[in-house]
Amino acid sequence: MNAQMPQKIVDDAPVAIDQQKVKMVTLLTLATVAVILIAYHETTWSMVSIWNRSETFAHGFLIFPFSAYLIWVRRKHLGKLSSQPNFLALLALGGLGFCWLLATLSSVQVFAQFFLIAMIPATVWAIWGNRMVRALAFPLTYLLLAVPFGDGLILPLIDFTADFTVTALQWTGIPVYREGNFFSIPSGNWSVVEACSGLRYLIASFTLGTLYAYLTYRSLSRRAGFIAMSVIVPIIANGVRAYLIVMTGHLSDMQMAVGIDHLIYGWIFFGFVMLLLFWIGSFWREDDEEFDSSSTGVAAGLQPEAEFNSDKAPLKSTVSAAGAVLAVAFIWPVYASYLEREYSGATDPASGIEVPRRRGEWEPGASLVSDWKPEYTGATAQLLQNYRNGKGSVDLHINYYRNQQQGAELISSQNVLVAETGSRWHSIKQEARSVSLGPRQETINENQLHSSSAKLLVWRWYWLGDESTASPYVAKFILARNKLLRRKDDGAEILIVAHYEEAPDEAVPVLQSFAGDMTTAITDVLRNAGER
Structure with a gap:
């Protein structure tokens, strides 16, 4: 018994060392990401402030925890992966930084936020290598939903909702006079404004639908199909919602669904539609299939365990990769700050401008x-x-x-x-x-x-x-x-x-x-x- 004890310690030592290294590389990666977010603090804070003040984008507070959870539930499989730093990822990181610089200089806030968040997968790629970034493809891509985007969809959504509502009213036999997104029916006047565009419903549906598809299905076709439905259904549902609200106001002689209550009715209707969508989607669920290293694990980027243990990168190269990531990432906010200081010191023109008093016949x-x-x-x-x-x-x-x-x-x-x-x-x-x-x-x-x-x-x-x-x-x-x-x-x-x-x-x-x-x-x- 005493003779076997040293042998057991020797056999377990490599495993303990590997686990310790995984923890160190994980902490190093998290620290690197945190430093980048701090270095780009103005862009980071611009996202957080929008999450805080806008109900449409309040889901941004949940995206990072959701992504962390998706990584945590696969930790046993991910723990088999060794870090293999890929310095080619620095080229991608540099390209993202340059695009962030252009977006910042032109004050296109949403693009600057996208490029900043995209630096996180590039950082993981540089420190951990190809196999890890493939295995974490969905959780890392899901982080992009933290960016408060979608304002560019408001006008098209308003136009669709107005078209849908007016057409449905006409099919119902109610006469409608329309000017743009404003229309009148015999009982009163209505308009389709930003709050009625359905953007909140669309973003909420897409965010939850994407997560649901990843957790519920394994085949790419089913995931893509459900995600497409999570986009199409809320757009159509919002048109139906708008029509029902107008009809409720019309039939109640403008006593119901004309104030804050029509927003309440809208969210209740939307909640019902989403529950119906997820319930129907559950009939084709595939989440009872287990991950294993011979099938699903390989498809997700995991390799057989023998290959993991055969090619270990020294911790020194991992630390070097993290340092290179920070060096590349820091260039752009420093240069942006320099340019902004230069422009802030420029002189202003006179407070007024004057066009010649007479030109030709004018x-x-x-x-x-x-x-x-x-x-x-x-x-x-x-x-x-x-x-x-x-x-x-x-x-x-x-x-x-x-x-x-x-x-x-x-x-x-x-x-x-x-x-x-x-x-x-x-x-x-x-x-x-x-x-x-x-x-x-x-x-x-x-x-x-x-x-x-x-x-x-x-x-x-x-x-x-x-x-x-x-x-x-x-x-x-x-x-x-x-x-x-x-x-x-x-x-x-x-x-x-x-x-x-x-x-x-x-x-x-x-x-x-x-x-x-x-x-x-x-x-x-x-x-x-x-x-x-």
Whole structure:
């Protein structure tokens, strides 16, 4: 008995050493990720603050715990994997850091958040290697749902919900008069606004549906099918919800479902739909299949145990990989801070900008076309001037920005043509139009605005140095490029507005004449303002 004891200790020693190494590499990885999140603290905090203030994205607090749980339940299988640092992952990390820099310079917060979270899988890849990142593919990818994204889906969802509701009402035999996302039925007026878009339902359904599919199914086809249903079902369900709410208000003579109660009804209906979806999905569940090293484990990236023990990377190389990760990751916030300090020290232009008093046939007018004004936050300088000629009248709005930063930038969700609430104006339609801006043919944005007493046609486009564009995404890219190359970040949105009675095309000749005559003078004034 005493003779066997030393042999047992010798046999168990390698296992104990391997387990100790796994714990050390795990702690090193967690520490590296934590340091990166701290280094990018502004982006990290921007996510946390959105989780805290927005009910739509409050699920962000649960994503990291969910991902940690998914990793924890597979710890026995993952514990068989040795760390095999892959320094090629540093290239991916560097690319993500550079993309984060561009997003930060152009103040596209959601992209900066995506690229930061994507650095976590790249860090695991660099420290642990290919086999571990394959085994953790889903939990690491699931972290991207912590990013509060989806605002770009609001307008399409609003349009779909309005189309669905109006069509369903017409099929029911109720007459409907519609202008954009505002419509009237005999019992009252309704509008489909951001809260009615169904974005909250869609995000909640996709977040839970993706997790449910991973835990319940093993085959890729069933997972993909259920995830697709978790996207399609809430969109359609939100249309049904909106229709039922309007019908409830209509049948109750606008006594029910017209206040906060219609939101309560909506969440109850959505909860029922989700329970029904998960219940139906449970009939095809595959979660009774066990993981094993010969089948499921290999498919998930795990290798036979003999292979694990044959190729162990020394701890020194793992520590070196973690140090290289931090070195690559730290470059970008340091350089971003340097550039932001440089721009914050730049001089501001004069508080006002002036367009020449007379250009061709156009003369300044004494009164505006309407009382409508766009809402822009933090503009360095603004101009509002009416111009007239023998054929018509045009209002010129210019919102000029310099030394742009979060909360005071040209492209921002806070800069809107019409506020969602509290305005008598409604945005009816937006589309692109090709027009002549002086000597050039350009694409601009065209908006129709209606109030109870007037109709306006608005043409608008962005000016950034010597470049013009109607796309906010292109404008953001130009801004990021200019900052990266240490050029000026001056930019402006130019809006020209004309009145019409019946059809928008009535205002097109007036706007086209003004744009052709005045665009060159306007851009010269903006260019001179940028040189002050």
